[in-house]
Amino acid sequence: MNHEDPIIDPLLEELLGQQQMPDLSARIAKAHQQRKQQAKDASVNGHARAPLSMTLMATDSTAPVTSTEAPEPSSRANTARRRMQRRRMVATIGSLALSLCLLVILGGVAYYGYQSFSDQNTVPGQGIPLAADGKQNPSGGARDHQAKPETDQVPQIASNTKQTTPNAGMSKPGSKMPIVQPPGPATLANNTVAPRFVQPRVRDSLKLSDRQIVDEIDQQVASVWQAENVKPSPDATDHEFCRRTYLQLLGRIPTVDEIKQFVNYRQDGRREWLVDEILGGEKYEAEFASFWSARFANLLVGRAGGMSKDSSINRQALESYLVDAFRENKPYHLVVQDLLTAQGTTSPGSEQFNPATNFLVSMIDGDAKLATAKTCSAFLGQQMQCAECHNHPSTGWSQEKYWGLNAFFRQTKLATDSKTGALAVVDRDFSNTAQSDAGEVYYEQPNGLLKVAYPQFVDGTTIPRSGNLAKVDRRQELAQLIVNSDQFPKVTVNRMWQHFFGVGFTQPVDDMGPHNPASHPELLEKLSQHFAESNFDLRRLMRWITLSQPYGLSSRQIDENLADNPDGGKQLFARYYARQMEAEQLFHSLQMLANQPSRGNAIIALGERHSWLGQVNQKMGDDEDSETSTLDGGISQSLLMMNGGLMRKATDAQAAVLKNVTASKMPIQEKVDHLFLAALSRRPTKKESSAIGEILKTRPNQAAALQDIWWALLNSNEFILDH
């Protein structure tokens, strides 16, 4: 608004338009303290204080800030510009003259040093070899002596540079906070419960049957096929469907018995029967919970989280918590609330043990920046980490939003249990000044300005600012805000869809938003709504997806659906996307083949699973908590598959499947069929049968030949493929 009266207009805006100034006292005091600290550090290092111009963009050393009178910008701009040019010229000439003087002095010193060194060290007739000699190394001598102080200076310069870099000077309130030592276990729990400001959202209950929802998925996907003029691939064979369903729901390939049982099921609705058998049957309950606990642990703490000895995460405890949640089919939003609000120790042995704390434990330190980014990507499907330092150029994420979300985690601290020494996650009052309990968070903009943020959810919802735990429990409010949001069920559906199809409605699944529109927005919207209305029932969501038409299609591409190209960003789900098994699926499958073909055994060995997966996945150690995997189709993967311990175990003559086959009295062709079914979930083709027949004819030792065939099957591309 243009001001007609420079004084009255702003005053009216303040009085009537509520454009009032927030209290800057704490913010300025904090910034002042930081400046003082920076100046102190700089002087300790023997260098000039961090120039203010690095953090105060608008103030340079030539600005007449200490003068009582300043020229008017419009009338004296030209004079100022000329004065500036003159100053620059004088400065340039001065620095040139200074450089020349220095050069002369240095030359003199070097000559003097060279002469004195020659006088002391040279034997008559022997000169000092020169660097340009070409045969000998240049002399150390005086140069080494002079070089030492220079090398000593390097870190000093580096450290000084670090201090004066705007980013390095970023406000890190609390980063030096010591780990809280709770006086006793009793203090880990809150004595007073803060009132709740965000009430649970009331949603309609689901009115549609599962069949209707599956039909809805089919219709929605088919309408996109029609619009894109593509035709779906034919249905997958029963063997293919059986293999992929076991892989997706239980994390392993089916046994030969399971395949036969499925194929021989003579009633209608065979596929529905299989899905219900796995999702609802008691016999798969433990295996199902174990696989999905591993899947969700990956989402929460990464594949490498808690795999190394020095990790603060007790992965076993976290997975056990998730196993229980999946066993009792706990609504997903309650699981997420548990994880986000958990307090207590991370490992058993203490009364305060709460396995759900293992989600946040490794992400609280460092002002909970990791916790902010992970919560946002895992439960809100948005990558917000860039906004820690700058406004995101395309997604609309601002620093203010990032730090507003971060403020929800600032009551949370790490502690150690005094009895057991176990690591704990606790909540404490959070405030920066004694005068006020408003727990504000400070952050620095790229231009050096210090800003303040209070708890504010991504949709702009705010809660009372107090950092006093008895008044506001910020994590409780955040958890409720997240599960209440429309984004939460969408993200979950998108992630689950990606699990079953290899590709979500958006790529990647944790970067949703207007900048990355969903491929099937209507379907995503409806499915999310149904999922929320089903009380966040993950099993039902799995059932809808696995019984849908796109899931049951063959992975073979046909000419009519060449346009279906997920790698090119156009996923139409006109076929099942063939892809490599995930690390857990591969481990469980090999483990099962190595041990007992009966159910359950592959999954129980948690320790073994962690140790094997720990070899495959490693943390990158960056600020985005990225990971790297050797299961990338490269040499490491080939070596692991051909020579790894687990593969050796699975192809050993005493391995469960192989031993049963070689020891049985089945005809040779049946034995080969059995091995094919066990490894690839299908019988051999005629061509494969005849080739194997030729091999067997030339090998006198049938058992050894079968072992070789078995090894080849497990090392084939097809084995590792989910298709």
Next chain:
Amino acid sequence: MKELPQHESSAVDVTQLVATHQLSVWRYLRSWGCSPQEAEDLTQETFLKVLEKPFEQLTEAATRAYLRTVARNLLIDRRRKEGRQTNIQAVENIDQFWVATDSQKPEQLLEFLTECLDGLTERARMALRMRFEDHKSRTEIAEALDIGEHGAKNLMQRAKQQLRECIEFKLKDES
């Protein structure tokens, strides 16, 4: 360029200093055409700049005058860097106005304004409320008051002039 005296006294209470004077600095910057956010940023910069060196408070009025000078210089410097020009009429009057407020508490100014608003005609008050409270356009105000657009403009200009005079009178009277 005049150098301000550098005081060697002990450090001031930063929080207290800011709490007392932040509003007058912010308002001063607003009167120089800064948006609320920009004024906020520059207020912060002003205090940080002032606190760089030891600083002694002689009188409230002297402190405010000093803060205003630093704030104005920072603003001028920022405008230079941005290559922007802000044309403000009667700069001297602005400074005179703020000098006159030095003896008052910052909150007093809004109280004066409220009192002065009550002294306006009903139509003038309504026009100003629609403009500043409801953010209506001049056309909408004109329609609501059943007058022409120029009429609405004149009405508000006169009202603001009255307000300015009223406040200045009150400031003089109080001092």
